Amino acid sequence: MKRYQTRFQMMGTFIDLVLYHPEGEQLIKEAYLRLSHYAQRFTVNQPDSELMRVNKNAGVKPVVVQPDLFQLIKTARAMSVDTNNVFNIAIGPLVKTWRIGFKEARVPGREEISAKLPLADPQNIILNEQEQSVYLGLPDMEIDLGAVAKGYFADQIKRQLVRAGVQHGFINLGGNVLTIGHSPDNASQAWNVGIQNPLSDRGVISRVVALNDASMVTSGINERFFYANGQRYHHLLNTRTGMPVVTDIASVTIISRDSVAGDIWSTAGFLPSVSDAVACLNQQTDIEAVVISKQGETHVTQGLVDDGRNVFVRPEKPVLRGRGNCG
Structure with a gap:
């Protein structure tokens, strides 16, 4: 079976796709377009993204979002409210205060950090299942999906490829590795x-x-x-x-x-x-x-x-x- 492989940059990282399928080239193009679509909607790095509409209306009003974004926020919020771990999608204000990973990274003052802590309470992310809306209860709250978005994207791309008949493949979204079936090129049949x-x-x-x-x-x-x-x-x-x-x-x-x-x-x-x-x-x-x-x-x-x-x-x-x- 013919192997199709590509590497491209998106979401600030390198993405690798390997597919074994007669229509592999077309399927890779479709995967690229879907990833681009997700990246534009779920990011906090574009002021007009769907997620940023939620953040900009913090303390103002609920925002109706598409079902896939609502479901991801719901899943991530459920994990965030467990205070025994550090996973928390309400972390946005703290991330922007520290700026770690950017050239302007700095150590904030104690008072500045203390002022941000109430904004990082995921209990203040209010979800309306019937309306599919998200409301951030305090002004200046921000959801940041950076810790979970790539995994969600990878899962959706895999489902798309499996529905198209792909039985063997490899998806790497900058460290999020997800495999389809086994590797046809490896004697151990593993990736x-x-x-x-x-x-x-x-x-x-x-x-x-x-x-x-x-x-x-x-x-x-x-x-x-x-x-x-x-x-x-x-x-x-x-x-x-x-x-x-x-x-x-x-x-x-x-x-x-x-x-x-x-x-x-x-x-x-x-x-x-x-x-x-x-x-x-x-x-x-x-x-x-x-x-x-x-x-x-x-x-x-x-x-x-x-x-x-x-x-x-x-x-x-x-x-x-x-x-x-x-x-």
């Missing part, structure tokens, strides 16, 4: 995907994971950061303190069926310690995790095996785990 070593230069791989019709997402303190006053500040912010998360974790990788779950849990897994994170992630259904400490030690959840170079899903039937919180 071998590397986990970036969070303590080394980009391109240095810590572990390789064999994926088959699954997703892998990694979040790490090495992704965006800056130095000020002799200290290093990373981009994963705790909305209870307004400061970067204090933890001994360097990166969290989530292996799951859907990429949006990987997005959510790769952020929510940043708890104060590796042991806290592994215990929490072991309670969740339908995900496995690889957690790398700041000392370079690798820890995996119960459904995985780590041989020091590769991470495998346990061949025996996994233990059924019930969903719990991370408190």
Whole structure:
């Protein structure tokens, strides 16, 4: 079967698509257009985006949005209200205050941070299921979907491709990897995907994971950061303190069926310690995790095996785990 492959830039990152299908070229074009459509609507970086209409009306009025954006906000809000983890889509005002990842990144003053904390309460995101509207209860609140949007986009692209008859493919949205079926070019019939070593230069791989019709997402303190006053500040912010998360974790990788779950849990897994994170992630259904400490030690959840170079899903039937919180 003919292989079609492309790489392009969008959403500030590189996107890779690999498809095995007779109409692969046309399907890649359609995927590009759909991604472009999502990127324009779900971003906070364009003042006229659908999401920014919600943010601009904070404290003013509810805004009716399209069903896909409403559903993503609903899913992400449900996770955000769990105060035991750091995933929070109401984080927008804090992100804009710190500006980590941009040249104007800075350490805000204590009073400035304190003023932003009430705006980061996801309980003030009011959803009306019947009207499909979103209302931000306080002026200057802002939803930021940056921690979850790429996973949602990847899932939607996969569904589009599967409906078109694609049985083998690879989607990489700047680190959100989602595979369709197995790799026809690999003797093991798996897509071998590397986990970036969070303590080394980009391109240095810590572990390789064999994926088959699954997703892998990694979040790490090495992704965006800056130095000020002799200290290093990373981009994963705790909305209870307004400061970067204090933890001994360097990166969290989530292996799951859907990429949006990987997005959510790769952020929510940043708890104060590796042991806290592994215990929490072991309670969740339908995900496995690889957690790398700041000392370079690798820890995996119960459904995985780590041989020091590769991470495998346990061949025996996994233990059924019930969903719990991370408190």
